[in-house]
Amino acid sequence: MVPPLVADIDGTLTRPDKSIDLRVLDPIRTWEAPVVIATGKAFPYPVALCEFLGIEIAVIAENGGVVFLEAADEVAYNGDPEGAAAVAAEYREAGHELGWGAVDPVNRWRETEVAVSRDQPLEPLVEIAERHGLAVVDTGYAYHVKSPAVDKSRGLEAVAGLLGHEPSEFAAVGDSENDAELFERAGRSFAVANADGAARAAADTVTDGSFADGFLEALERLHPSA
Structure with missing residues (x-):
C-alpha cells in the first residue's frame, strides 16, 4: 500500500x-x-x-x-493573529524590523502568525512573544511568532x-x-x-x-x- x-x-x-x-x-x-x-x-x-x-x-x-x-x-x-500582530508592533517599537522590506511579501498574505527574518535579533522577539503568551519557532528560514497551541x-x-x-x-x-x-x-x-x-x-x-x-x-x- x-x-x-x-x-x-x-x-x-x-x-x-x-x-x-x-x-x-x-x-x-x-x-x-x-x-x-x-x-x-x-x-x-x-x-x-x-x-x-x-x-x-x-x-x-x-x-x-x-x-x-x-x-x-x-x-x-x-492561532492568535491579533497577538502575533501585537508582538510585531511591540518589536518594531523596540527599534527592530521584521526584515522583509516595505512590501513584505513574506507576511503580506499571512493570516494567523508573523514571520521575522533570521537576520533580526531573536532574544527580544522571544521575550516580547512570551509576554503575549506566544511562541517563536525557528524554521531555518524565518522566526515564526505563533500560538503554542x-x-x-x-x-x-x-x-x-x-x-x-x-x-x-x-x-x-x-x-x-x-x-x-x-x-x-x-x-x-x-x-x-x-x-x-x-x-x-x-x-x-x-x-x-x-x-x-x-x-x-x-x-x-x-x-x-x-
Missing part, C-alpha cells in the same frame, strides 16, 4: 538556494495516495504549488494556522479527517523543528539530511540525501517502484 504523504516545502522539496527542485514534481503528481503540502509559508504559497503541480489542493499553511482541503470547500483558521501535527489531524484517513496512516517528510510534532503524529517520518536537530531527533529515519535528494530517497523507501 502506498501511504498518504505530507511534505514540507523549504529545505525538503528545494535546492539549497530555496528554489524548487524540478525532480520532485512528477513523483508528487503521480503519487498513488493523497498528498498534503505542510509549510510555514503563508496560505497562498502551498495553494499555488498544488495548482502548478496539478494535484488536489490539500494544504497545512503557517505552521498549522491555516488548513484547507479543496474538496471540503472550507478554510480552517487557528498550533503546529503542523494538529493541521494534519484536521486535513487527514477530511481526507478519510487517520494521521497515523501518513508518511511525513521535512527538515525543521516545525516538522517535529508532525513527525511524532504521522505513522512514518523522514528527516532529510540537512534537517535541524529537533527534526532529526523526532524522525523515524534520517535520509542520506539532503534537500530534494533526501525527499526523493524517502519516496523510494516508501514505494520502491515509484
Whole structure:
C-alpha cells in the first residue's frame, strides 16, 4: 500500500538556494495516495504549488494556522493573529524590523502568525512573544511568532479527517523543528539530511540525501517502484 504523504516545502522539496527542485514534481503528481503540502509559508504559497503541480489542493499553511482541503470547500483558521500582530508592533517599537522590506511579501498574505527574518535579533522577539503568551519557532528560514497551541501535527489531524484517513496512516517528510510534532503524529517520518536537530531527533529515519535528494530517497523507501 502506498501511504498518504505530507511534505514540507523549504529545505525538503528545494535546492539549497530555496528554489524548487524540478525532480520532485512528477513523483508528487503521480503519487498513488493523497498528498498534503505542510509549510510555514503563508496560505497562498502551498495553494499555488498544488495548482502548478496539478494535484488536489490539500494544504497545512503557517505552521498549522491555516488548513484547507479543496474538496471540503472550507478554510480552517487557528492561532492568535491579533497577538502575533501585537508582538510585531511591540518589536518594531523596540527599534527592530521584521526584515522583509516595505512590501513584505513574506507576511503580506499571512493570516494567523508573523514571520521575522533570521537576520533580526531573536532574544527580544522571544521575550516580547512570551509576554503575549506566544511562541517563536525557528524554521531555518524565518522566526515564526505563533500560538503554542498550533503546529503542523494538529493541521494534519484536521486535513487527514477530511481526507478519510487517520494521521497515523501518513508518511511525513521535512527538515525543521516545525516538522517535529508532525513527525511524532504521522505513522512514518523522514528527516532529510540537512534537517535541524529537533527534526532529526523526532524522525523515524534520517535520509542520506539532503534537500530534494533526501525527499526523493524517502519516496523510494516508501514505494520502491515509484
